[in-house]
Amino acid sequence: MLETLQSEFGNFPDIIANWAQRQPGKVALRDGERELTWGELGDRVERIAARLVETGLERGQSVAILGTSCINYALVFLAAVRAGGVAAPLTTSASKEQLIGMAGDSGARHLFIDAAKSAELGADFMPGLDHIALEQIESWMAPAGTLAPAFTPGPKDPFNIIYSSGTTGIPKGIVHSHLMRWRQFASTASSYLEAGFPVRSLASTPLYSNTTMVAFLPPLLAGGTVNIMGKFNTMDLLKVAQEHEVTITMLVPVQYQRLMAEPRFDEFDLSSLLLKYCTSAPFSAELKAEVLRRMPGGLIEIYSMTEGGVVCLLACHEFPDKLHTVGRPAPGSELKVLDDEDRPVPPGTPGNLIGRSQTMMSGYKNQPDKTREGYWTDPETGEVWQRMGDIGRVDEAGFVELVGRAKDMIISGGFNIYPSDLEAELEKDPRVAEAAVIGIPSERWGETPYGFVRLTVGVAESEVDDILATVNARLGKTQRLSALEAIAEMPRSHIGKLLKTELRERATASAAIN
Numbered sequence: 001m002l003e004t005l006q007s008e009f010g011n012f013p014d015i016i017a018n019w020a021q022r023q024p025g026k027v028a029l030r031d032g033e034r035e036l037t038w039g040e041l042g043d044r045v046e047r048i049a050a051r052l053v054e055t056g057l058e059r060g061q062s063v064a065i066l067g068t069s070c071i072n073y074a075l076v077f078l079a080a081v082r083a084g085g086v087a088a089p090l091t092t093s094a095s096k097e098q099l100i101g102m103a104g105d106s107g108a109r110h111l112f113i114d115a116a117k118s119a120e121l122g123a124d125f126m127p128g129l130d131h132i133a134l135e136q137i138e139s140w141m142a143p144a145g146t147l148a149p150a151f152t153p154g155p156k157d158p159f160n161i162i163y164s165s166g167t168t169g170i171p172k173g174i175v176h177s178h179l180m181r182w183r184q185f186a187s188t189a190s191s192y193l194e195a196g197f198p199v200r201s202l203a204s205t206p207l208y209s210n211t212t213m214v215a216f217l218p219p220l221l222a223g224g225t226v227n228i229m230g231k232f233n234t235m236d237l238l239k240v241a242q243e244h245e246v247t248i249t250m251l252v253p254v255q256y257q258r259l260m261a262e263p264r265f266d267e268f269d270l271s272s273l274l275l276k277y278c279t280s281a282p283f284s285a286e287l288k289a290e291v292l293r294r295m296p297g298g299l300i301e302i303y304s305m306t307e308g309g310v311v312c313l314l315a316c317h318e319f320p321d322k323l324h325t326v327g328r329p330a331p332g333s334e335l336k337v338l339d340d341e342d343r344p345v346p347p348g349t350p351g352n353l354i355g356r357s358q359t360m361m362s363g364y365k366n367q368p369d370k371t372r373e374g375y376w377t378d379p380e381t382g383e384v385w386q387r388m389g390d391i392g393r394v395d396e397a398g399f400v401e402l403v404g405r406a407k408d409m410i411i412s413g414g415f416n417i418y419p420s421d422l423e424a425e426l427e428k429d430p431r432v433a434e435a436a437v438i439g440i441p442s443e444r445w446g447e448t449p450y451g452f453v454r455l456t457v458g459v460a461e462s463e464v465d466d467i468l469a470t471v472n473a474r475l476g477k478t479q480r481l482s483a484l485e486a487i488a489e490m491p492r493s494h495i496g497k498l499l500k501t502e503l504r505e506r507a508t509a510s511a512a513i514n
Contacts, residue, residue, distance in 0.1 A: 005267060009182055012181070017046075019038055020042025022065065024042075028040075028041040028225060030071075032230055045079045047143070048075060048137065048142075048272075049148035050083075050149075052083040052110060052303045057110065063085045064088045064103050064108035065111075065208075066090040066111065067092065067112070069206050074216070079148075083151065084149075084160055086334050090106075090210065098171065099125070100125070106365065110129065111126060155177060155178060156177050157177060159177055163396055173364060174365075175361060175363055175365050180360065183358045188218040189221035199223070199225065200244060200246075201249065201250065202240060203216050204251060204255065211252060224367075237259070238265065242268045242269050249273070251277070252278065253281045253287060254496035260291065278300070278301050278302070288301070292320070298482045300314065300315055300316070301313070301327060304359075309331045309355060310334065310399050311329065311357050312328060312329055312330075312335070327400065328399055329355070329398070332357055333355060333356070336354050337354075338351050339352070350392065350416075350418065353390045354376045354386065356385045360386060390405055407438070408438065409439075412449065413478060417478065422475070424480065426451060429471065432455065432456065433454045434486055436503055438500050438503050440482075442482070442506050449479065450481065452485050452503055454486075464485070
């Protein structure tokens with residue numbers, strides 16, 4: 001199997017079927033309700049795939065999935081790919097209108113949906129699709145022993161669609177090909193087999209998220225076991241990690257933050273953990289350092305986009321002096337830093353990050369114009385690069401430090417202000433547990449910085465004015481915050497991304513009242 005995984009291109013479904021034949025009694029999937037062996041997984045994937053084809057699924061057609069992560073959700077994802085279709089998991093936190101838009105955009109004819117979402121959305125939700133209850137997969141799939149028609153994927157065949165986590169409008173559908181997913185995950189699975197440790201993964205973020213694929217697909221390609229969490233909470237994660245001796249996990253920064261704040265954290269034995277990943281949101285140097293101190297195993301931060309572009313890796317346990325960065329471009333990845341006129345900037349100067357690698361999306365589903373907008377074409381070579389949407393700088397050793405999102409940069413009185421600089425200053429104050437800064441309209445300056453803080457436990461809101469004065473005294477005149485507001489909890493998506501759109505709306509409303 002190792003030789004197959006090290007090939008230039010391979011067949012995901014064939015590898016899953018091969019592991020099912022080799023180790024039928026080994027646990028493949030486990031959730032809070034039950035577990036499934038590899039033999040059972042192989043059987044069910046074939047039977048669901050066979051039924052999909054029997055009920056009209058065509059090659060390259062999407063299969064929509066909507067619900068809380070569980071074993072049956074994972075089976076449908078794998079079966080959609082096995083049948084020659086495209087796995088299209090839909091974001092559970094999206095509005096009904098957004099879900100209708102995503103399902104329609106995907107081109108699916110099948111919708112696998114759990115009872116909770118079905119009850120929430122009502123009988124009038126996408127009546128033109130074949131609705132299959134996730135809880136009733138056993139009675140829906142083809143009879144025992146049925147095999148799906150043979151399917152050999154080509155490199156450009158679509159593997160899945162991941163819908164972006166936009167807060168307004170219909171999220172864009174990001175299409176990943178079989179070749180892209182192979183290049184992304186086969187080498188990771190190969191590294192697990194070469195290392196020779198037991199592959200027992202914990203997937204604690206939703207299966208509709210691209211983040212979760214790191215804890216889902218490579219462990220299965222390596223013939224391991226994946227523990228699936230339906231809803232994240234710290235105690236459940238710690239219990240699962242200890243009981244099942246989890247060796248690999250992927251967590252987003254807010255999950256690490258909550259684990260570090262869990263009063264009973266140190267009661268659990270996590271000594272089996274060999275490798276922890278993190279991605280999807282800014283991961284502070286202070287939090288990385290605390291995770292390294294308190295959790296066993298290596299810690300690897302991944303910086304990239306669902307769309308592709310550059311992939312940067314930071315092995316935090318190997319570079320403790322570079323925790324303020326997201327690491328260096330991985331082998332096969334390239335990075336450029338450009339100014340607003342798309343000209344290269346000198347080393348150490350902040351600019352717009354663009355990247356390219358072997359793991360680039362095929363494009364946005366049904367949106368060729370949006371796809372082109374996200375690209376930058378080198379005028380000299382014609383090479384296509386992905387605009388990362390971030391502002392960053394590269395140090396003399398090649399490590400990349402993020403300054404902020406390009407769309408979040410504040411231009412006040414003609415000066416560029418990077419929110420991350422102000423957030424770092426705020427978080428130096430021991431009274432501040434977490435900070436976020438956005439720009440709001442200003443008649444005098446065009447834009448002005450407005451801050452939010454989540455206060456340390458026991459600190460009174462009356463301290464906010466003093467925190468503002470203390471921080472502004474350390475900042476340059478062009479950087480100073482116009483206001484600071486205490487907030488009980490930062491608004492975040494299901495995978496922990498800070499929703500600055502919501503903060504901007506709140507700040508604009510507060511400024512209008514005042």
